[in-house]
Amino acid sequence: MEQIYPENQNKCRLVKANPESVRFLLQYSKSLNIVNHKGMKFENNLN
Amino acid sequence: MQLPAEDPILVQNYISGDEKALEILINKHNQRITSFIYSKVLDRAIAEDIFQDTFIKVINTLKRGAYNEEGKFLPWVMRIAHNLVIDHFRRNKRMPKFEGTGDFNIFSVLGDDKLDAERQIIKDQIENDLGLLIEELPDDQKEVLIMRMYRDMSFKEISENTGVSINTALGRMRYALINLRKIIEKNNIVLTN
Incomplete structure (x- = not known):
């Protein structure tokens, strides 16, 4: 089969967020508590 | 061999209180989302910040029970990331950065808007x-x-x-x-x- 794709088709750089960023997000998620009271949602950050 | 869990299941588990599901979701899509952001902003630190902001929005929405994109988790996250990238460029347009070198004094070309x-x-x-x-x-x-x-x-x-x-x-x-x-x-x- 004819090669129709250019050789340098994927030159974009693959990057990943640092493990610290991921850890921060997980800790943020654990600390975030949303309370529903009479139809209103209150955010608490329990650090 | 155990197949990796699908996004809708992970999202549902996370909403039900399983924090581990969020970790799996983040790690699963980390490279794709960060690379997407990086391809637009071309700055590692900014890409990192936008990645964090994206997932903060994701976490808030999921915890609030406001997520209703059944079965389309990644496109939804990508859209949030895309919007944040646009916000970033809008902010920078309003507040352009200039990196001077050597003896160049930025204040010789940048005035102060305030009146004397x-x-x-x-x-x-x-x-x-x-x-x-x-x-x-x-x-x-x-x-x-x-x-x-x-x-x-x-x-x-x-x-x-x-x-x-x-x-x-x-x-x-x-x-x-x-x-x-x-x-x-x-x-x-x-x-x-």
Whole structure:
């Protein structure tokens, strides 16, 4: 089969967020508590 | 061999309180989302920040129970990331960065928007004089001009508030400006800073 794709088709750089960023997000998620009271949602950050 | 869990299941588990599901989701899509952001902003640190902001929005939405994109988790996250990238560029456009080198002094080309004390006094005087001139206008024109210029109301709002048609409000505004100019010319008043 004819090669129709250019050789340098994927030159974009693959990057990943640092493990610290991921850890921060997980800790943020654990600390975030949303309370529903009479139809209103209150955010608490329990650090 | 255990197959990796699908996004909808992970999202459901996370909403039900399984924090581990979020970790799996983040790690699963980390490279794709970060690479997408990086391809737009071309800066590692900014990409990292936007990645974090994206997932903070994701976490908030999921915890609030406001997520309803059944089965389309990744496109939804990508859209949030995309919007945040746009916000980033909008912010930078309003506040452009300039990295000078060597002896170049940025303040030689960048002015301070704030007026100096003298110009501020002149500006205050002009505003004060203008206030007195507006008082000279007929009541109907004065009312429209104040609503438009000082309260930033649209002509539709003005017409609703004054009980006249939009065209009448526009006409009153036009005559207010014409009359103001006449008063200014008649009294040889200079209103410039």
